[in-house]
Amino acid sequence: MIKKAVLLFAISSILLCTTASCQIAPLSFGEEPMATPTPVLPGLEEVVLGFLESWERTDYQSMYALLSPSAQAEITQAEFVQYYHDAATEMTMNALETQLVSLLQDGPHGQAAYRLILDTVLVGRIETDNLMSLSYADGRWGVNWSPGLIFRELEGGNNILRMFRHAPSRGNIYDRYGTGLAVEDQAVTVGVVPGQIEDEGRLLAELSWILGLEAASIKEKYALARPDWYVPIGDLSFEASQAHYNTLTSLPGVVLRDRWVRAYRDGSLAAHLLGYMGKIEQGEQAEWVAKGYSGDELVGKAGLERWAEPYLAGRRGGTLVVLTPAGRQLVTIKERPAVQSRSIYATLDKRLQQVAEATLGDERGAIVALDPNTGQILAMASRPTFDPNMFITGIDSGQWQVLASDASRPLVNRATQGTYPPGSVFKIVTMAAALEEGGLTPGSTFNCPGIWYGLGKDWPKTCWLERGHGQVNLVQALTVSCDVTFYELGKRLYELDPNLLPRYARLFGLGAPIGLGVAGEVAGLVPDPNWKIAELGEAWFPGDSVNLAIGQGYLLVTPLQVATMVAAVGNGGTLYRPRLVLKVSASSEEPEQVFEPQALGQLPVRPETLSAIQEGLLGAVVSPGGTAYQAFEGMEVAVAGKTGTAENPDADPHAWFAGYAPADNPQIAVVVMIENGGEGSQVAAPLFRQVVEAFFALQRGEEVLEGITTP
Numbered sequence: 001m002i003k004k005a006v007l008l009f010a011i012s013s014i015l016l017c018t019t020a021s022c023q024i025a026p027l028s029f030g031e032e033p034m035a036t037p038t039p040v041l042p043g044l045e046e047v048v049l050g051f052l053e054s055w056e057r058t059d060y061q062s063m064y065a066l067l068s069p070s071a072q073a074e075i076t077q078a079e080f081v082q083y084y085h086d087a088a089t090e091m092t093m094n095a096l097e098t099q100l101v102s103l104l105q106d107g108p109h110g111q112a113a114y115r116l117i118l119d120t121v122l123v124g125r126i127e128t129d130n131l132m133s134l135s136y137a138d139g140r141w142g143v144n145w146s147p148g149l150i151f152r153e154l155e156g157g158n159n160i161l162r163m164f165r166h167a168p169s170r171g172n173i174y175d176r177y178g179t180g181l182a183v184e185d186q187a188v189t190v191g192v193v194p195g196q197i198e199d200e201g202r203l204l205a206e207l208s209w210i211l212g213l214e215a216a217s218i219k220e221k222y223a224l225a226r227p228d229w230y231v232p233i234g235d236l237s238f239e240a241s242q243a244h245y246n247t248l249t250s251l252p253g254v255v256l257r258d259r260w261v262r263a264y265r266d267g268s269l270a271a272h273l274l275g276y277m278g279k280i281e282q283g284e285q286a287e288w289v290a291k292g293y294s295g296d297e298l299v300g301k302a303g304l305e306r307w308a309e310p311y312l313a314g315r316r317g318g319t320l321v322v323l324t325p326a327g328r329q330l331v332t333i334k335e336r337p338a339v340q341s342r343s344i345y346a347t348l349d350k351r352l353q354q355v356a357e358a359t360l361g362d363e364r365g366a367i368v369a370l371d372p373n374t375g376q377i378l379a380m381a382s383r384p385t386f387d388p389n390m391f392i393t394g395i396d397s398g399q400w401q402v403l404a405s406d407a408s409r410p411l412v413n414r415a416t417q418g419t420y421p422p423g424s425v426f427k428i429v430t431m432a433a434a435l436e437e438g439g440l441t442p443g444s445t446f447n448c449p450g451i452w453y454g455l456g457k458d459w460p461k462t463c464w465l466e467r468g469h470g471q472v473n474l475v476q477a478l479t480v481s482c483d484v485t486f487y488e489l490g491k492r493l494y495e496l497d498p499n500l501l502p503r504y505a506r507l508f509g510l511g512a513p514i515g516l517g518v519a520g521e522v523a524g525l526v527p528d529p530n531w532k533i534a535e536l537g538e539a540w541f542p543g544d545s546v547n548l549a550i551g552q553g554y555l556l557v558t559p560l561q562v563a564t565m566v567a568a569v570g571n572g573g574t575l576y577r578p579r580l581v582l583k584v585s586a587s588s589e590e591p592e593q594v595f596e597p598q599a600l601g602q603l604p605v606r607p608e609t610l611s612a613i614q615e616g617l618l619g620a621v622v623s624p625g626g627t628a629y630q631a632f633e634g635m636e637v638a639v640a641g642k643t644g645t646a647e648n649p650d651a652d653p654h655a656w657f658a659g660y661a662p663a664d665n666p667q668i669a670v671v672v673m674i675e676n677g678g679e680g681s682q683v684a685a686p687l688f689r690q691v692v693e694a695f696f697a698l699q700r701g702e703e704v705l706e707g708i709t710t711p
Contacts, residue, residue, distance in 0.1 A: 044105055047134060047141040048112040052098035060084045068135050068142025075145070087150055090163050091320060092121035092292055101129070110134035110141060116150075121292035122163060122318030123334040128152075153322040153331050160323040165294060168314035170262060171341035173274060173304055175350040176376075176582050182274050182305065182388075185263030188241035188256050190234055190248060192218075195227025197253030206251060207233060210244050212390070214398050235261050235392060262298070262305075262392050268385045270353050272413035273346070273377075273518070273580060275303020276388035292316040298392070304344060304580065305388075307518045311584050314341030343585040347376035355694040355704055356381035359687050364408065365655075365674035366415040366559040369691060372567035372660055372669040374597040375576030377516075379691070380560075382418075384410040416521045419556035420654050420673060423646030423680065424481045424627075426505075426551030428569060428613055431478055433504040434489045435609040437496060442475045442612035448484035454491045455543055461487055464645070478616030481627045481643060483550055490549025494542045501548055502528035507604045508565045509575050510557050515600070518580045524561060527554035552647055559673045562658050567669035569617070570640065570660035573603040573610055617641055618663045628657065631685035637696055638663040641688065643680035652676040657684035661692050668695050 047066050054062040060081040064072070067080075075083075087093075101113040111133055118126040130152060133144040148155030173182040190211060197203055204215040211218070211234040222231040236244070241256065248254050262277050278301040280288050285295045293299070293316070300306035317338035322330045356367040356379040369379040386403060403411060412418060434440050450468030452461045463469065463483040469476075477485035493501045505511060511526030525531075527548065529540035547553030560578060568575045577598040584593040603610065617640035620626040627643040641659020648654060655677030660666035670691050677683040694704040 043141045044110045044134065044136075045103060047143065048100060048103065048110075048114075048132065051132070051143055052100060052114060055084075056096050056098055058084075058088065058096075063143075066143055067145050069137055070135070071143060071145040080145075083147065084150075087161055089289070090161050091118065091126075092123075092163065092289075092318070093118055094121060094290070095119040108136035110136070120318075120320070120334075121290070122165060122316055123320050123336040126320070126334045128333075151322060151333060153333075158325050159330060160325070162321055162323050164319040164321065165292075166317040166319070166338040167297075168316075168338045168341045169260065171308075171312040171314065171343040171585070173308070173312070173344045173346060175346055175348045175353075177349070178345070179350045180265065181270060181346065181348070181350065182262060182264055184260050185265070186238045187235045187259060187261040187263070187392075188238060189232050189259055190236060190241075191230050191232045191255045191257060192222050192253050193228065193230055193255055194222045194225050194253065199252070203251050203253055206247055207254070210240075210247065211236070212399070217397070230255055230257075232257075235259075237263065237389075264388045264392075266350075266354075267389065268387045269350070269357060270346075270348060270380070271303075271385050271388050272382045272415070273303050273348065273380055274388060275305040275307075276301055276391040277305050278391050292318075301391070302520070304346065304518055308344045308581070308584070311342040311344060314587070315339035315589075339589055340587050342587050342590070345582040345585070347371075347378065347580055347582045348380075349378050349698070351698055351704065352379040352691070352695055353381065355379070356691055357383070357385075358705060359690045363674050363677065364414070365672070365677065366413075366418060367673075367687065367691060368415050368559050368563040368671045369695070370563050370567045370578060370669045372571040372576075372666045375564070375567070375578045376582065376597075377578055377580050378668065378695070380413075380415050380580075382412070382414040384408045386410045413520065414673070414675070415559045416516060417558070418673075418675075419522060419524045419558055420675070421553070421555055421646040421648075422551040422557045422562060423644035423654070423656055424483075424486075424551055425562055425566075425642050425644035425656050425658050425680075426555065426557075427478055427481065427486050427549070428565070428617070428642060429505050429508050429510070430486055430489050430493075430501065430549045431474060431613055431616070432508070432603070432605050432609055433493055433501050435474070435612065436504075436605055437500055438489065438492050440474060440489075442608075442615070443473045445471055445473050446477060446482070446485040446488060447471055448477075448482050450484070452484045452487045454487055455546065459543065461546070475612050475616045475619065476625075478613065478642070479619030479623055479626050481620070486549045487546050490546040491542055493549070494545035498529050498540050498545060501545055502526050504604065505548075505555070507601075509568070509600070510555075510561050510565065514558075514561055514564050515577045516560065516580060521560070522558060524558055525554060525556040551644060559671045562656070562673075563669055563671040566641070566658040566660060566671065567666070568603050569610065569613055570663075570666035570669055573605065573607075575600040575603065614640060614663070617659065621659070621663075627681050628659075628685045631657075631681060632689055635689060635693070637661050637692065639689075639692060640666075641685075643685060645678070645680045648676060652678055655680045655683035657681075657688040659688060661696075667699075668692060 051063055051066045064077045064080045097117040099115040104111040113131055116128050134141050135144055147157045169184050175181055204218055207218050208215045218233055221233055225231045277298040280295055280299055289295050300309040317336045319335040320333040324330050360381050360383045367381045448463055448469040450463050450466050469480050469482045472482055505526045512523050513521040532538055532540050548555055564578055577600050581595050586592040621628045621632045621639045632639055639659050639661045640663040644656030646654040655674040657680050658671045660669040670688050672684040672688045674683050697704045
């Protein structure tokens with residue numbers, strides 16, 4: 001609010017009108033002199049306050065309405081509004097407070113002293129005192145405006161307000177051991193000076209080939225430029241510029257300039273996690289400008305680059321100056337230096353990430369490796385993938401369209417954004433619900449003849465093992481993944497409460513974003529009676545619970561959710577929020593920020609229930625009848641885990657394996673999912689083994705990449 005400290009100056013009764021025509025009124029002894037002050041014309045204070053208050057609200061139209069007729073004759077409303085808008089933008093003004101200090105009236109002339117307190121993004125708080133001249137004409141007071149009402153140094157209208165921006169170099173992204181993943185690197189910008197082009201056809205053809213851009217998009221960049229302008233076209237790494245140096249320097253009109261750019265030295269490695277940088281979109285300009293950006297920078301658009309933008313970009317500074325028309329600096333109004341950026345240390349182990357990606361090879365799918373005792377992501381691979389460098393060097397609309405419309409969806413992080421039925425991996429949840437709510441014990445027995453008629457003779461359901469598993473207890477049923485046993489469990493749980501199994505699924509971390517916060521994450525789907533009636537208009541039947549019990553039906557999960565779930569089973573029951581950021585480095589103003597493990601909750605099971613599940617998962621790997629026995633035969637480290645072969649009506653089933661190692665003291669939890677890969681035991685389990693063996697080899701200081709065999 002404006003602070004009103006108004007000083008009113010009146011002409012005494014002795015001086016009337018002007019000094020030249022003053023008359024001395026006679027005084028009589030014993031009588032007080034009679035004061036005859038000059039009348040205060042109405043509206044002066046209201047006009048000043050109205051002008052200042054409208055300025056605070058950035059209501060420039062209302063300010064213009066309070067100008068004197070002579071001032072309005074000098075500048076149109078549109079020009080006035082644009083001037084104030086441009087000044088506020090140039091200053092990076094966030095807010096403005098005005099204070100009226102004093103008023104002075106001398107007949108039809110007025111003067112106001114006021115203070116401006118500006119809050120700006122780049123140079124912080126600015127306080128300045130100024131004077132405003134007013135005049136009375138046509139029955140009202142008006143402001144005799146000039147640009148000097150903003151800053152005195154702008155008086156006359158020819159001087160220029162200019163903000164010189166200072167941006168620190170972008171922070172780096174490292175793995176947990178300080179190995180660079182996304183760093184600032186030397187690059188060469190290839191530019192064009194249109195007036196120097198001699199053979200446009202050759203120039204466009206060569207640049208199109210070297211930069212990977214369409215010739216039309218290259219020409220479009222300089223089409224409207226003046227002949228003597230330098231127009232940047234695209235960036236090359238220093239090495240690439242050297243490889244094409246002779247060609248580029250032989251093209252009249254091409255100019256090369258060195259600069260620093262973002263570099264992903266390992267190409268597509270961890271691309272879905274690191275993300276990429278890109279130009280600020282037209283519709284986002286105002287948002288970024290409000291943060292102190294000029295609007296033409298590259299900013300984080302996905303992954304860690306986007307999440308960590310405030311850290312990686314540092315705090316921009318600036319120098320606000322007034323320049324003469326000739327460009328000479330007249331005065332510095334305020335200066336604030338930039339604050340260095342902060343680097344990010346990811347939880348990833350670059351070496352294990354390389355192993356995970358090499359292990360996936362050309363398969364469509366995902367691998368997630370977690371520290372089960374902290375939730376830290378050690379590796380997260382998704383295939384197909386992309387090279388984030390292509391966004392730095394310039395991607396045209398045609399290239400983006402090809403990438404975005406690719407049926408293999410390379411931009412999708414299948415670990416966090418891909419949703420799939422988990423198949424038999426979900427039997428972990430079903431067994432937990434049955435032991436906790438179904439009145440069963442680990443030793444409760446079931447008979448599996450290979451076929452099950454629990455829904456009636458017209459609805460038979462078969463076990464994956466056609467001849468059946470015979471008599472098995474609940475722990476053995478998990479080990480051999482007996483479908484008939486879990487059909488029966490699904491039916492019993494339905495009879496107890498159709499919502500019981502969905503509730504346990506959610507308590508195990510399924511059906512909602514797990515809270516990674518960095519990469520895009522989807523919720524998946526845990527269906528229940530309310531969902532089915534709302535979405536499909538159908539009731540929930542016993543068969544829905546039976547299908548859910550074996551991880552089929554409408555159930556959809558992400559590999560990251562499954563990894564979090566199986567890590568909790570291995571660590572004793574604690575669901576940790578998965579984390580991708582280990583720490584943020586210190587700056588000159590802020591200390592190092594370390595991200596501690598965050599527990600989301602406990603699995604809703606008793607210790608004896610969890611022990612039975614762990615026993616069943618260990619048996620799946622070490623028992624001759626276990627579904628993953630052959631894949632892990634001879635492995636030195638004991639693994640506990642579960643295979644999954646999730647039916648897909650349109651193609652081959654998805655192959656899953658989820659587990660942890662060592663079984664008695666887990667140090668790593670891994671999930672492998674291969675889209676349409678087939679049997680989990682034959683496809684996913686061997687890949688799981690490669691990742692886990694590489695992890696322990698790395699712990700021993702061994703080299704591992706040469707021994708990785710891709711599918």
